[in-house]
Amino acid sequence: MGLEEKLPSGILLTSVEKLVNWSRKSSLWPATFGLACCAIEMMTSGGPRYDLARFGMEVFRASPRQADLMIVAGRVSQKMAPVLRQIYDQMPEPKWVLSMGVCASSGGMFNNYAIVQGVDHVVPVDMYLPGCPPRPEMLIDAILKLHDKIQHEPLGPRRAKALAGQKRELVASSVKFGK
Amino acid sequence: MTEPNSGPDSGGTLPDQRRPAPTEAVPGVIRRGSFGANGSGDTSGFGGLVRRPFGPAPAERPYGEPFDEVADALAAAYPGFDEAVGRVVVDRGELTFHVQREHLVDFCRTLRDDPALRFELCSSVSGVDYLGTPERLHSVYHLTSMTYRRRLRLEVAVPVDDPHVPSVTSVYPTADWQERETYDMFGIVYDGHPALTRILMPDDWDGHPQRKDYPLGGVPVEYKGAMIPPPDERRSYS
Numbered sequence: 001m002g003l004e005e006k007l008p009s010g011i012l013l014t015s016v017e018k019l020v021n022w023s024r025k026s027s028l029w030p031a032t033f034g035l036a037c038c039a040i041e042m043m044t045s046g047g048p049r050y051d052l053a054r055f056g057m058e059v060f061r062a063s064p065r066q067a068d069l070m071i072v073a074g075r076v077s078q079k080m081a082p083v084l085r086q087i088y089d090q091m092p093e094p095k096w097v098l099s100m101g102v103c104a105s106s107g108g109m110f111n112n113y114a115i116v117q118g119v120d121h122v123v124p125v126d127m128y129l130p131g132c133p134p135r136p137e138m139l140i141d142a143i144l145k146l147h148d149k150i151q152h153e154p155l156g157p158r159r160a161k162a163l164a165g166q167k168r169e170l171v172a173s174s175v176k177f178g179k
Numbered sequence: 180m181t182e183p184n185s186g187p188d189s190g191g192t193l194p195d196q197r198r199p200a201p202t203e204a205v206p207g208v209i210r211r212g213s214f215g216a217n218g219s220g221d222t223s224g225f226g227g228l229v230r231r232p233f234g235p236a237p238a239e240r241p242y243g244e245p246f247d248e249v250a251d252a253l254a255a256a257y258p259g260f261d262e263a264v265g266r267v268v269v270d271r272g273e274l275t276f277h278v279q280r281e282h283l284v285d286f287c288r289t290l291r292d293d294p295a296l297r298f299e300l301c302s303s304v305s306g307v308d309y310l311g312t313p314e315r316l317h318s319v320y321h322l323t324s325m326t327y328r329r330r331l332r333l334e335v336a337v338p339v340d341d342p343h344v345p346s347v348t349s350v351y352p353t354a355d356w357q358e359r360e361t362y363d364m365f366g367i368v369y370d371g372h373p374a375l376t377r378i379l380m381p382d383d384w385d386g387h388p389q390r391k392d393y394p395l396g397g398v399p400v401e402y403k404g405a406m407i408p409p410p411d412e413r414r415s416y417s
Contacts, residue, residue: 079381106400111409113388113396114380 005160017155024068024094025150027056028143031067031091033084035074038101041133042073050136055143064090069146070123071139075103076116088123096150098127098142105130200235200270207232208311232311238269245329246274252295257286275332280344283335287350290322290331298322298331301351304358306365310391315339318367320347320354337367346372364389 007013034042046052046060061067064087076084088097099119102108105128107117116122126149129142154162210230241247246269254260263282268275278286290298302321309315314336322331335344346369347354358369359378366387369375377384386393397409407413 078384079379082381107398111395111397111400113394117398 004155005157005163007156009156009158013156018151020155021151021153025147028069028096028147028150029059029061029067030057030069030071031064031087032060032062033070033072033087035072035076035080036103038073038104038131038133041136041139042071042100045136045139050140052140052143055140055147057143064088065092067091068094069096069098071098071100072104072119072123073100075101075108075110076119076122077114078116081116081122084119085122096126096146097123098129098146099125100129100131100139100142101134102130102132108132197272200238200268202233203236205232205234205309206312207309210310232309235268235270237266242267242269242274249274249296249329249331252293253290256293256296257289273330273332275334277334277336280335280337283333284345284347284350286333287320287322287347291350296324297326298324300325301347301354301357302330304347304354304361306361306367306389308365308389308391312336313338316342316365316367316390318344318361339366342367343370344368345370346375348372363387366390 007016034040044050046058052058057069064070068091070088070091072084088095097119099105103110103115104119105125107115109132111117119125127142127146129138131138134142153159209232211228240250242250250267257263259282263279263286265277265279268277287301290296300323302323303319305319305321307317307319309317316337316339318335318337320333320335322333324330337344342365344367346358348358348369349371355373356378358372359375361367362369362372362375363377363379364387376382380388395409395411397411399406399408
């Protein structure tokens with residue numbers, strides 16, 4: 001929206017930045033995008049043994065409008081790719097994508113016509129997590145690394161400089177890919 | 180309790196029913212090497228594989244215990260049996276009728292309705308691509324009779340430039356999505372189907388992926404210090 005780029009710089013901004021980023025990372029609500037076997041490991045991470053609730057993430061929102069993080073867990077077929085893009089477009093900013101497992105990161109063992117060879121062909125990815133499937137501890141490690149990344153995201157003029165050349169397209173995927 | 184041929188753990192001999200049928204050559208291409216690639220050898224050794232086309236030979240009467248009953252009941256119930264059925268194959272304890280496509284729907288209706296046959300359940304409709312044979316695409320129907328506890332297979336062969344088969348959805352409604360899948364994967368067009376569209380691939384996909392001449396479609400994968408091609412293009416690694 002541009003508000004985050006226009007904040008005044010200074011000591012106040014640094015404190016605000018820390019606070020805002022801390023609140024974003026400590027309550028990062030995932031959207032359910034469990035597609036295949038990695039979904040089982042994602043569910044296990046939400047279970048009692050490898051608890052995601054201690055990171056504020058036990059709430060897997062079914063509606064993308066209420067979610068911050070999309071964990072793409074599983075292989076994305078050619079038929080599913082436009083659906084994935086539509087769910088991503090429906091998430092409000094700020095949003096992050098974690099591609100869980102090798103199938104989401106790079107097509108995995110399925111090097112063929114039917115599977116998208118990495119979801120970064122469809123959505124921009126912030127964290128790649130290899131594994132087939134990655135253990136819950138690996139998923140938690142990836143989430144913590146993502147928390148670290150979120151904590152250190154700039155606001156204000158530094159953010160404006162970092163995002164200087166990027167064009168943000170606001171065309172819904174159903175319109176953009178419609179025939 | 181010590182009869183030979185008495186069940187799965189009866190020692191080395193197969194019961195008569197489970198024996199594979201003798202084979203005969205059928206028209207088709209001789210396929211060499213895995214994935215059809217040739218030129219350089221590959222380290223797996225499958226590069227030297229030679230596969231000649233063959234199929235099970237047509238069976239002669241008597242077919243064996245349950246199949247004779249089915250064949251007799253069918254010949255009695257369906258008047259055009261001899262012109263509808265091209266060949267009968269009994270192989271490994273399974274009965275297959277190769278049916279002409281014009282007679283398919285009436286044949287299925289007889290199989291479903293006749294009291295001595297009662298094949299009420301269409302277990303699956305699938306496709307096979309016998310590359311190189313003149314009628315390349317086969318539509319295969321697995322029928323199950325729950326009243327008599329037996330199974331049957333029907334096979335309809337069509338050429339690839341006229342891949343039309345009448346749809347059996349009027350007889351077996353469960354064949355609806357199965358025929359959609361066979362259409363999507365093989366390109367066999369089912370006439371009379373209520374809504375024949377692609378089901379597994381996206382709606383605007385070109386080509387029929389499970390045909391033998393459709394490429395695997397992978398991408399080369401970059402590793403540290405090597406670029407590995409997709410599986411159907413891999414040759415020697417040295």
